[in-house]
Amino acid sequence: xxxxxxxxxxxxxxxxxxxxxxxxxxxxxxxxxxxxxxxxxxxxxxxxxxxxxxxxxxxxxxxxxxxxxxxxxxxxxxxxxxxxxxxxxxxxxxxxxxxxxxxxxxxxxxxxxxxxxxxxxxxxxxxxxxxxxxxxxxxxxxxxxxxxxxxxxxxxxxxxxxxxxxxxxxxxxxxxxxxxxxxxxxxxxxxxxxxxxxxxxxxxxxxxxxxxxxxxxxxxxxxxxxxxxxxxxxxxxxxxxxxxxxxxxxxxxxxxxxxxxxxxxxxxxxxxxxxxxxxxxxxxxxxxxxxxxxxxxxxxxxxxxxxxxxxxxxxxxxxxxxxxxxxxxxxxxxxxxxxxxxxxxx
Numbered sequence: 001x002x003x004x005x006x007x008x009x010x011x012x013x014x015x016x017x018x019x020x021x022x023x024x025x026x027x028x029x030x031x032x033x034x035x036x037x038x039x040x041x042x043x044x045x046x047x048x049x050x051x052x053x054x055x056x057x058x059x060x061x062x063x064x065x066x067x068x069x070x071x072x073x074x075x076x077x078x079x080x081x082x083x084x085x086x087x088x089x090x091x092x093x094x095x096x097x098x099x100x101x102x103x104x105x106x107x108x109x110x111x112x113x114x115x116x117x118x119x120x121x122x123x124x125x126x127x128x129x130x131x132x133x134x135x136x137x138x139x140x141x142x143x144x145x146x147x148x149x150x151x152x153x154x155x156x157x158x159x160x161x162x163x164x165x166x167x168x169x170x171x172x173x174x175x176x177x178x179x180x181x182x183x184x185x186x187x188x189x190x191x192x193x194x195x196x197x198x199x200x201x202x203x204x205x206x207x208x209x210x211x212x213x214x215x216x217x218x219x220x221x222x223x224x225x226x227x228x229x230x231x232x233x234x235x236x237x238x239x240x241x242x243x244x245x246x247x248x249x250x251x252x253x254x255x256x257x258x259x260x261x262x263x264x265x266x267x268x269x270x271x272x273x274x275x276x277x278x279x280x281x282x283x284x285x286x287x288x289x290x291x292x293x294x295x296x297x298x299x300x301x302x303x304x305x306x307x308x309x310x311x312x313x314x315x316x317x318x319x320x321x322x323x324x325x326x327x328x329x330x331x332x333x334x335x336x337x338x339x340x341x342x343x344x345x346x
Contacts, residue, residue: 027064027326030293031057033317034301034324035077036119038086040101042343043261043308047101048301048315048324049076051091056104061306061313064326070104072097080119080126085140087126089116096128098142108142117152122180123160129153133167137183149178149185153202156180157211157238158261162188164214164238166205173199175214177241189241194225199234203299206257207238208279209264213245214238217268219253219299233257233268235282246282250274256300262309262342263335271298274314276329286330291316293323305329308343310336 035051045067046059054075058067075091085107086099094112096119099105114130121127126138127147135149151165163178163185172193178185193199200220207214213235216222221231224244232247233254248257248268256274258267264279275284294316302315302324310331315324331339 028291028293029059029066029324031315031317031322031324033319034315034322035075035091036079036089037302037304037313037315038079038081039261039304039306040081041083043306044343046302046304046306046313047079047081047086049079049088051075051077056086056088059306059313059324061311061326062308064307064311072099072104072106078116078119080121082121082124082126082140085124087119087121087128087138089119089128094128094130094136096126096138096142096144098138098140107140110136110138110142110144112136112138112144113146118154120154120156120163122156122163123182125180125183127154127156127163127185129165135165135185137185139183145183147178147183147185148187149176151176153205155205155207155214157207158209159211161211162238164205164207166199166202166216168202171196173197173202173216173218175205175216175236175241177214177238191236191241195223195227198223203255204257206259206266208235208266209259209261210279212238213279215248215257215266215268217254217257219255221252221254222247231270248275248277248282249284253298255298256303258303258305258312260305260309262339263331265305265329267303267305267312269300269303269314276312288312288314288327290314291323291325294318294321309339 035049056070060067078089080087086101096110098108112128114132118129152168175191177188199218203217222234231252232249266277296318301317306313312327
């Protein structure tokens with residue numbers, strides 16, 4: 001009898017695991033290599049760029065299906081969404097195309113002078129970092145101006161009050177905070193790396209939903225004064241720009257991080273798996289395996305909470321192909337109620 005109960009228990013665990021895997025795999029899409037992505041302000045639509053196909057693919061992330069495709073007359077890569085406008089970088093160029101987010105009609109073209117590395121939006125102004133480590137401001141008509149900021153990777157405060165930048169490839173990795181004043185970025189504070197190669201091989205920078213912490217994804221992990229290498233995503237306080245608040249443990253080698261638009265949740269991963277974390281305690285919760293259909297892919301091409309906060313979109317690419325997968329995020333009843341309130345009960 002005991003053996004039968006044990007067998008039944010393991011069968012129930014296996015069935016539950018298969019059901020969980022099935023839910024996670026219900027929405028999966030094979031694509032050409034992806035260049036970038038953007039999420040709509042209502043968190044319902046995901047747009048993915050396909051450079052070689054000169055195409056933008058729109059997904060209804062609530063229904064978990066492709067909605068439409070729009071062809072453009074350039075190779076699109078990095079993207080940022082502001083209101084009814086999409087800012088889309090052109091491959092191997094300093095040009096940033098300003099498109100109507102619904103129709104794809106071109107409204108203007110900005111120029112950052114060198115190939116684009118990163119795009120973020122603060123209060124409807126797009127800030128573009130370049131391979132030359134310069135940062136340009138571009139408005140909704142394409143008017144461009146060079147700021148005094150320096151950076152390769154950027155993250156914007158959800159309230160639009162400041163931007164944090166990191167310069168990739170420097171001997172000591174510093175994080176600089178810039179106050180946003182229209183199209184002007186004013187240096188506010190710098191968190192200096194304590195040792196050489198403190199954050200080697202930076203992949204991304206993210207700010208938490210409350211703007212209180214900045215996370216730096218570095219493939220080589222991070223090191224402090226003890227020179228010990230930590231394979232995780234460190235978070236630093238933006239209020240004093242001096243202290244580390246914690247870390248998101250990913251294992252070797254950290255490759256991506258996403259911030260929930262409403263709930264105090266984060267996601268961090270390496271090339272094999274990732275976990276949802278509390279943005280308050282930084283403790284891990286549920287875990288997801290990375291999309292497996294693409295060999296040799298590590299850093300995410302797409303990584304964001306979508307589906308009005310109820311799903312995670314994770315896409316990976318290599319030189320030949322890509323795969324995009326939607327995962328269902330486990331949420332409590334209070335969290336579900338908070339999302340319903342935030343998105344009008346939808």
